[in-house]
Amino acid sequence: MLKLENITKSFNGTTILNKLNVEVKDNSILSIVGPSGAGKTTLLRCIAGLDRPDSGKFILNGDTFDPADSTETERIIGIVFQDFNLFPHLTVMENVTLAPTMALKQSKEEAKENASGILKELELQTHVDQYPFELSGGQKQRCDCPSFSNEAANFVL
Template sequence: MLQIKGLSKAFGNKQVIRQLDLDIPTGSILAVVGPSGGGKTTFLRILAGLEKADAGSFVLDGKEMTSEELKAEEQIVGVVFQDFQLFPHLSVFENITLAPKLVLKEDKALYTKKVADLAKTLGISELLDSYPFQLSGGQKQRVALARAMAMSPKILAYDEPTSALDPALRQQVEDMILSLKKEGVTQIVVTHDLTFAKNIADHLLEVSPII
């Protein structure tokens, strides 16, 4: 279980998150919903260790951690950002294997098999030699998810995963998230789409801008 205690974040005089307390059971799906300016993406960035919280702590399976420690532990949180953040000069295979190779120091046989298994699961086996500019939005999203999953994180987080997708692709994303839940993956989904959130989530956190 991930417990968040007293999380606060401000940018200058603007308070974005104030004293947030939250429990996320292992294997569950939390959807964070609300309009722009409610702190959804900031929450995700803090969780991923990309933004420093002003106050608060995280307790993962009974161990208390700061946001900096969360980032230091590369396999705790994997994030799929809205813009995917794929390296344009690397192939799909290279994008997925970069972190396992450099951070986890896995040998080639291990990360090659891992990528093959992930690619089959996510339906991107035929794309491994392609480059990001050759992919559709839905394909890029699956590659970004495979890259996050290649680090075997305890928690997967998504920033607006259905943004700008057509209904068929939105359904694919929904199915994918629910299939990962069956495998026991803890997931956090940041979205403005309340209908999508209700379809996938065990728990909803509705946020709004702090006045």
């Protein structure tokens, strides 16, 4: 379970997030809704470690962690962007193994083995050698997330 405790964030003296408390259970989906400027993106940026809150704690399964510490976060938090961020000149397998080999320093073989399992779960196993232009919208979307570990996939934002 991912828990946020008393997350506070201000910009130029204006408090955007004020002692926010949130719990996200494993394998659950949380939608964040609110008016424009309410702080939705700011919250996601803090959880993803792209910005730091002024105060507050992030707790994963009882352990406090710092989302802005990339060595920890790469294994905990994954981000699926609204737009597909697939490289058009790379196949499905090349796309999904790029981040694990570059960011997580996995060997190509290890990354391919991990990716094969996840791609199968996502019913993409017959598309591994295809390029993004050959995929349907949903296939592209699913192709965008298997570069995370199974653990991280529980907390895709």
